[in-house]
Amino acid sequence: QPIIYSFQKLVEVSHYNMETRPRLIFAEIWTTIAGHLTSTALHSNPAVAMYAVDSLRQLSIQFLKREELGVFEFQRRFLKPYEVIMMRSVHVSTKELLLQSVEQIIIMFGGEKVTSTWTAGAVNDSKDNGKQAPTSTIKRGNLRSGWRPVLAVLGLASHDDDESIASLGFRLLQEQVMECAPNDASASTNKIATSSLMMDYFVDLVDSLMMFVSGSHEGLCMQAIRYLVKMSDWLADDDVPLPNLKSNSGKQPASSISLQSQEDGINVVQATVDTDDIIDTEEDAERTRRSREFELWWPILLGLSRSVGDARPSIREMALTTLLSLIDKNFFSTSSNSKNSSQFGDVQTLQLIFRGVLVPALEHAEMDTASLVETPMLPDDFPHFITPPPPPPSMETPSQNQISDSWSSSMFHKLFDGCVAICLKSMKVHKNDTLVEDVLAMVNNCLLSDSGALAVRGLRRLEEFVTKDLELDVISTDTWATVCHMLLRCLVVTRCNTHDSSEGTNEYDSSFEKNLILSRRYVMANATKIIGTLLVDTKYSESMGIPWYLFLTSGLGRNIREWEVEGGTEHKDVMLLTTNPCPPHHFENALYGQSLLVRLLYGLSTMDMIMNANQNDAPQIMSVQKMIQEETESIISTYLEKESDLAKDGVSLSGGAGSGESAPEVCRAAEVSHLTNLVCDLLDGYNKLSDDQLFRLAWLCPMLSALIQSNNKTVRISVHALVARMFSSVPQPSKK
Known part of the structure; x- marks a missing residue:
């Protein structure tokens, strides 16, 4: 067979050049050889492909016998074909042999540095029966930069449709994770400190597990999440050396510094300065260590955040529960006698987690196509005299049942409840309301969404956050200012862009834009309802103060007049909409706002502030009376x-x-x-x-x-x- 014969000669030449050429020269030669090996391993004939994989295995074993030189990372370049073959091969037999080859490489060259002997017959298929295969000496632990393609291959197995391939890959990855597991506090230090996988390739190990979390096999996904939790526990344990931090900064004892200053009286001042410098150095070293430790946490947190958007309900719920649990457990300060005393406990770190981990998790709601076609909710007391009222919940259609399983329906409130719980705990621990701004920023992202259903959910969660989650005495003026501006922006009319028909406007895009604008009418109705909840209740209106009370009332009246204008521009023939459900008409929103405005005007007229005003309050009283007059005149006219x-x-x-x-x-x-x-x-x-x-x-x-x-x-x-x-x-x- 010419293909097999030619391939044998290519392997022999490669082996000869590997032994005789300098590594930099062989690296250039290997680039060409690796291309031939990869293309042959992807051959349509499984027998030829498997022969290429076996040849690659033999060459890899010969290459890994040699120590890697410093930072050149020749192993990573040499083992790169494994990753390409695993990604592009279509033959189950080829991928199975590839994983078995990776397993053999791990057994021979992974783990701790130990000298052992190996038999050539264990690697090559011996054709001379009865002859004793030659032996050689190798060193375990030679696998250094090669861990990266090896872990990538194991991770790629997770996306294979064949469950046997995915299970084999996960078994190999599981063994490597458990190889790093500490048994006890004393033994774990020595074991993990000499593990190149845990110390130097912690992030790659996490990435491989995250590939299984996003894989197509649900059982393996859940197991991968559990192993991520184990790795996070090791990362938080002070008894386990921190990956990539092989030595802690030394500290000179204060007693030695004091003794030196006593022996040399001339240098007493200099010794004091040196002590301060050492303290500053220790603080800088601690900050650097914590910063690098947080870099190791980041791929775990960000990976779970991405998994919150998984299409499978069980996986995304488990990912969200795990993510919130890790944040709550490891990113709040603990007592000094706690085992994990190095946990993060500052507000800045929590802010970074909010903005880099939790907010991106909310973006999955934007990508949820079901939320774009979902009909938003309306207030229970909303008047319907133009559009038909929505059907009762008992008359749900199959499409509505499908929407109930969407990301927004199943995960939105769970995510927000977790974020609010972290915010409230931070306020209790740090006596600081900084995270309130981040929660409001998440709500604002919902309000700016193209999805009317997501915006309405955000509004209703905002109402719950202000009226139930937060205590009135901790809501600052800045918080009320942010809430009032957010509510008022929801009342603004959104208009279609004026396009000239000659410009070739896409009909589908125009219809899509129109549907998005119509969905904003649901947002207007719900924002009006929330404004009423806050202003009618005395405890909330007193908490926000007269200025913001007037800001919301006058803004509501101004937008009601805009709704009246917009409603009057619609053609009378299309005033009655027969589709059910359908967005509320501008006139219905205006009437709903006017019914609230009537209650607010009466409340303003009876305020004690107006009756007990002094000379200093005259400008504010004048503005209140002017607003009452304008809004009353608007309703009557x-x-x-x-x-x-x-x-x-x-x-x-x-x-x-x-x-x-x-x-x-x-x-x-x-x-x-x-x-x-x-x-x-x-x-x-x-x-x-x-x-x-x-x-x-x-x-x-x-x-x-x-x-x-x-x-x-x-x-x-x-x-x-x-x-x-x-x-x-x-x-x-x-x-x-």
Whole structure:
């Protein structure tokens, strides 16, 4: 067979040059030979491919017998073909032989440095039966930079569809992990200190395990996560030497320094300075050690963070639980007598974990396609007079059942609950609310998402965070400022970009953009509901203070007027949407906001601050009264305008589904009916004010004059009652 014969000669020439050529020269030769070996190992004929892998194994054993020179890392270059073959081979037999070859390399050259003998027949298939194979002397522990491609090969086995290949690769990797496991505190130090795998290739070992976590075999994934936990325990244990830190910085005893200063009185000051320098050096060394230790933690934390986005629910839940447990266990300061006294306990480290590990985990929600088609939730008391109400939960469709298994539905609250728990624990331990800003930043990322469902989840979690998780006495003014700005941004109308049809706008992109904009209407409704929760409850409104109370109230009124404008620009023929579920109409959002605004205006009118104001509070009182006047005028003018338009079109307010009116006209009549109730509630609320409070609302008279002409009898009765009350409550001049 010409292929086999030629290949045999190539191996013989390679072996000869390996022994006689300098390593730098042979490295260039090996680049060409490795290409031939790799291409042959990927041959379509399994027999030829296996012959190439076996030849590569023999050459590898011969090469690894030689000590590696310093930092040249010839082993990594020599064993690189193993990685390529494992990645691209399609034959199970070839990959099985490749893993067996890797196993033999590990047995012969891995582990601690021990001199032993080996038999050539154990490596080469002896063809001379009855002859004793020659023996040679090798040293275990010669495998240095070659660990990197070896671990990469074991990790690549995790993505093989054949379970036997994946299991074989994991067994080999498992053996290497357990080889590094300490048995007891005294023996573990000597054992791990001489292990090149643990000391020099800790990160590569973690990366191989992470490849199994992301592999296609669920059982191996869970086992790999458990071994990551074991490795993190070793990393946190002070009795186990830190990888890549082979020697600790020495400390000169203070007694020797003191003795030296006593013997040489001239150098007493100099000795004191040297002592301070040594203390500074020790502090710098400790900071450097902790920084390098955190670099070893990072691939574990980041790998688990990526696994939180796994498509399999069991894997992502286990990854998230493990990640949060590691952070809680190892990144908070402990007592001085704790075994793991070197644990991180500063807020800066927790901030780095939040921004580099937990926030990227939340990005999986952005990549969750199910959240883009998921229908966001609306408040329970949301008015539906244009769009149909959502179906009850008992009428879920198969697509909705599929959405319930999506990442956002199953993992969002678990991730946020874990982040909030870390934040609250940090506040308790460090007496610092720095992580509150990071939690709010995570919520803000949700609010800026293209997914309306994710934004609504973020809003509702924000409400829970402020009203349930945080104590009111720890919420600072800066926190309230951030929360108020976030809520107000959610009320802003999002508009489509104006495209010229001649520019060739993609129809799919235009439809996708329109759906994203429509989903923002759900966000507006939920933001309005949360604003109402905070402002109506006295304990929250007092905690945030009058300035932010006015900021939210005035911002809500301003955005309601924008919603009215946007709702009026939509064509009347498409006012009634028959699809279910469908996004709320701008008019529905406006009415929902106006119902909240009526309650807030009454609350502002009865505030003690207005009644007990002094001269220094005059500017703030003026702004409050001006806002009450503007928002009251806006509600009344909106009602009168819509009632007048309805009367001009001859639509009856009592029209229903069977009244002969068209669908858009029925919706308009329902809207005016809701506004009528709001106006009556507003007037009745003002009528309940005290005489002094009502006297301050003298600006109501022009509005009441216009409102008395309403076609609604109930409105006119409320106007008459308020007018009579205002004139009867005019303060009488005091008699001298």
